[in-house]
Amino acid sequence: DAGVIQSPRHEVTEMGQEVTLRCKPISGHNSLFWYRQTMMRGLELLIYFNNNVPIDDSGMPEDRFSAKMPNASFSTLKIQPSEPRDSAVYFCASSSAGRDNEQFFGPGTRLTVL
Amino acid sequence: KNQVEQSPQSLIILEGKNCTLQCNYTVSPFSNLRWYKQDTGRGPVSLTIMTFSENTKSNGRYTATLDADTKQSSLHITASQLSDSASYICVVTNYGNNRLAFGKGNQVVVIP
Numbered sequence: 001d002a003g004v005i006q007s008p009r010h011e012v013t014e015m016g017q018e019v020t021l022r023c024k025p026i027s028g029h030n031s032l033f034w035y036r037q038t039m040m041r042g043l044e045l046l047i048y049f050n051n052n053v054p055i056d057d058s059g060m061p062e063d064r065f066s067a068k069m070p071n072a073s074f075s076t077l078k079i080q081p082s083e084p085r086d087s088a089v090y091f092c093a094s095s096s097a098g099r100d101n102e103q104f105f106g107p108g109t110r111l112t113v114l
Numbered sequence: 115k116n117q118v119e120q121s122p123q124s125l126i127i128l129e130g131k132n133c134t135l136q137c138n139y140t141v142s143p144f145s146n147l148r149w150y151k152q153d154t155g156r157g158p159v160s161l162t163i164m165t166f167s168e169n170t171k172s173n174g175r176y177t178a179t180l181d182a183d184t185k186q187s188s189l190h191i192t193a194s195q196l197s198d199s200a201s202y203i204c205v206v207t208n209y210g211n212n213r214l215a216f217g218k219g220n221q222v223v224v225i226p
Contacts, residue, residue, distance in 0.1 A: 004157075042218035043158070043203060056213070091157050100146065100207065105157025 002026075004106035006092050012112045018080040021109045024073055025094030033103060034067055034077050035091040043091075049075065050098060082113045117141050117215040120204050124221035127194055135220040137187040137204035145209035149178050149189045152201045152219070161189070161202075191222070199224045 005024040013019055025032045034046040047057040052069045060067070064083070069075040079086055089110050093103040118139045127133045139147070146165045150158035162171045162178040164187070170179050175192045191198055204217040 043205075043216045045214055045216075058213075093157070098212075100212070102160045102163065105159070107155075108157055 004092055004094055004104055006090075006106040006109050008109060009107065010110045010112075012114065013082055014114050015083055016081045017113075018078065019082045019086075019111060019113075021077040021090050021092075021111070023075045023077070023092030023106060025075070025092070026104055027073070029094035029096050029104075030072065031095045031098050031101070031103075032069060032075050033093040033095075034075070035093065035105075036088045037091060037108070038088045046077070079111075082111075084113045087111055087113050116218070118204055118206050118217035120202075120217035120220050122220060123218070124223070126223045126225060129194060129196060129224050129226050131194055133191050133194060133222065135189045135191075135202050135222070137189070137206075137217055139185050139187070139204070139206045139215065139217075141185075141206040141208050141215050143209040144182060144185070145207040145212070147178075147180055147187050147207075148205045149176070149187075150203040150205060151176075152203060154200070158203055189220075194222075194224045196224050196226065198222060 007022045030051050032049045037043045046059045047067045048055050049069045067077045089108045091108045093105040095101040095103045121136045148163045149161045152158040161173050161176050164180045166182050177190045180187045201219040201221050203219045206215045
């Protein structure tokens with residue numbers, strides 16, 4: 001059982017560049033979540049998909065952030081243009097049915113924007 | 115103000131000793147409360163989940179309690195081991211809008 005797969009594990013980029021983070025949820029899970037974690041703010045939910053449809057994107061900080069889920073086995077989180085304050089660890093998680101069920105987290109992508 | 119407050123922010127305990135972590139929340143209406151364990155450099159892993167009617171739940175050496183009246187939860191670690199060194203995050207779900215509120219975590223360091 002591969003678990004949630006995220007890539008890349010580490011990303012260093014310069015301010016203004018586009019960043020794309022990728023996630024493959026656990027096979028059979030129909031809910032997918034993108035989180036951001038920083039020391040200052042802790043863990044924050046950015047967006048939540050159910051059956052590939054965005055259900056709650058209230059946590060997406062601003063228009064520079066966008067997320068897509070073209071099919072049940074793949075999702076992307078894009079930041080364009082990136083800023084130093086976007087530096088954080090971004091986690092993807094999946095569950096078998098919505099927010100109430102146990103969420104399984106991926107290993108995260110550590111993003112550094114210089 | 116954060117809807118979920120955890121204390122202490124960090125603590126150091128000797129291997130073999132017990133410790134208790136606190137989580138106070140203001141989320142209302144309440145749906146459920148989860149405790150996650152997050153090892154350094156890894157994603158959180160669920161330890162326990164409790165609904166309104168449950169006031170205690172165990173997972174090995176971890177025991178969570180819930181007092182929905184006072185909106186408090188605790189996570190008790192028994193006979194701590196070095197592998198318990200981690201951040202423990204309390205997450206509360208709002209029954210009305212199904213949104214999650216996260217605490218900032220309790221950082222536990224177990225020393226030999």
